[in-house]
Amino acid sequence: MSREIVAEPLTADAFAPFGDVLEAEGAPDRIINQGLCGRYHDRAALDFGPDGRAGISLFKAQARALPYRLDMFERHPEGSQAFIPMSRDPFLVIVAPDADGAPGTPRAFLTAPGQGINLHRGTWHGVLTPLAPPGLFAVIDRIGETANLEEHWLDEACVVTAPPD
Ligand SMILES: NC(=O)N[C@@H](O)C(=O)O
Numbered sequence: 001m002s003r004e005i006v007a008e009p010l011t012a013d014a015f016a017p018f019g020d021v022l023e024a025e026g027a028p029d030r031i032i033n034q035g036l037c038g039r040y041h042d043r044a045a046l047d048f049g050p051d052g053r054a055g056i057s058l059f060k061a062q063a064r065a066l067p068y069r070l071d072m073f074e075r076h077p078e079g080s081q082a083f084i085p086m087s088r089d090p091f092l093v094i095v096a097p098d099a100d101g102a103p104g105t106p107r108a109f110l111t112a113p114g115q116g117i118n119l120h121r122g123t124w125h126g127v128l129t130p131l132a133p134p135g136l137f138a139v140i141d142r143i144g145e146t147a148n149l150e151e152h153w154l155d156e157a158c159v160v161t162a163p164p165d
Pocket residue numbers: 074081125126127128
């Protein structure tokens with residue numbers, strides 16, 4: 001048995017319960033560099049806890065395809081995790097609210113070109129899921145001595161399908 005989740009376009013409002021959407025759209029917050037650059041300033045709630053520190057890592061992840069089967073959610077109880085694509089390819093973001101310590105009703109989002117995300121601390125999510133090679137991302141998350149990882153294997157897998165045309 002599996003549970004179908006229809007992917008929806010990623011918007012800041014829809015994603016707000018789970019994290020921040022990063023995109024250089026609309027008027028920038030500041031014009032800098034002698035007027036040659038728009039700064040979209042301080043757009044994510046970063047959180048690395050009292051015992052961690054911020055780290056930037058690069059991920060090169062295998063591309064997946066829709067329909068996409070998800071068997072496991074994870075979360076990072078001690079810090080946020082941001083994924084900034086280093087291409088303009090879309091990627092798939094699957095998240096869920098917490099329901100008594102387990103993932104609740106999942107939601108799946110397809111990013112638009114240029115969008116990145118920052119998962120808030122403790123947000124249930126599927127692991128990074130690019131939809132096109134090379135799957136190259138900058139990842140800003142907590143570096144620390146603890147695992148900062150909780151996994152939940154689903155009794156019933158989710159299958160994410162593309163939104164209707
Ligand atoms: N394990 C790791 O660094 N990445 C995952 O947390 C992920 O969400 O992709």
